[in-house]
Amino acid sequence: MPLSTSDRSLAEPVIRRLNVLRPMSAEARQSLEYALLEALQRTRSGEDLISEGDAVDSVRLVLSGWLCRYKTLEDGRRQIVNFIFPGESCDAHAFLMPAIDHSIATMTPVVYAEIKRAHVESLVANHRSLAEAFLCETLVNAAIQREWAINLGRRVALERVAHLFCEIIERLRPVGMVDGNSCVMPITQTDLADATGLSVVHLNRTLQELRASGLIVLRERTLTINDLGALKNAALFSPSYLQLYRRG
The missing domain is CATH 2.60.120.10 (Jelly Rolls)
Structure with a gap:
């Protein structure tokens, strides 16, 4: 059928x-x-x-x-x-x-x-x-x-969180789950802290820093990256390891 x-x-x-x-x-x-x-x-x-x-x-x-x-x-x-x-x-x-x-x-x-x-x-x-x-x-x-090992071992808190947000956007984009540079963010700050090796308090301060810099908006379970290029620079992020873009 x-x-x-x-x-x-x-x-x-x-x-x-x-x-x-x-x-x-x-x-x-x-x-x-x-x-x-x-x-x-x-x-x-x-x-x-x-x-x-x-x-x-x-x-x-x-x-x-x-x-x-x-x-x-x-x-x-x-x-x-x-x-x-x-x-x-x-x-x-x-x-x-x-x-x-x-x-x-x-x-x-x-x-x-x-x-x-x-x-x-x-x-x-x-x-x-x-x-x-x-x-x-x-x-x-x-x-x-x-x-992720590099994230935990060498990147500072802001770089860790910024890198994770860049990765999430890039992994969701090929399956059609990104609108511009926005995606759903259905997880808690505790989950983000456990993923980045930070305390919840440190994670919250880092999110505030990213917001204050104008790089992201995180509201109503939605992540919006205002300037993806700037966030990638802040995170020292390159998407090549994800192998999601065909060559040639």
Whole structure:
């Protein structure tokens, strides 16, 4: 049965993102669309989708909503080590390992597809472009983790927060979730603090500094970057590690 326009719009974030990372054949896109729509799941905000130590036997691809990867110390302190946005995967190749080494939590209500390992292996065996797109997704995630390590280890507070905002905008843009230089910002200051390694008080002061400089507006769960070039300069940000712009 042909997919309807409404069906395609639901799957579009995943198709658009993977197709930017590695252009897929029409057959690969159609096969992936069917797989996504046959495996839809929904979950509420504030739930662990995967817990550290779980065995993973599927690939979860996010169609809508925000999630985070995190680790928790024995005394309860949490470090968010990455966000997961629409179009991205939670665990493209995690089923190759005996257990996952971190937890993934929903930060908003989330719609995702949970495609079982056997189905994924069949898809990538039949569609080389899709196999390469999934591999690119894993490589980009590794590049993002390196950039986050630099953020925590070398950038000062204003640079950390500015860099994170630039990254969020650039990761959401290819899936059509940026209007100009504005996007939804559905997460709390506590979440931002846990992602940047700052206290909530320090994070709040940094946001005030960015606002006062005229670089951003953060209001009613919406982030607007008034001057993206200036914010990138303040953050020492280059989007090349995201691999979201085709060359040539």
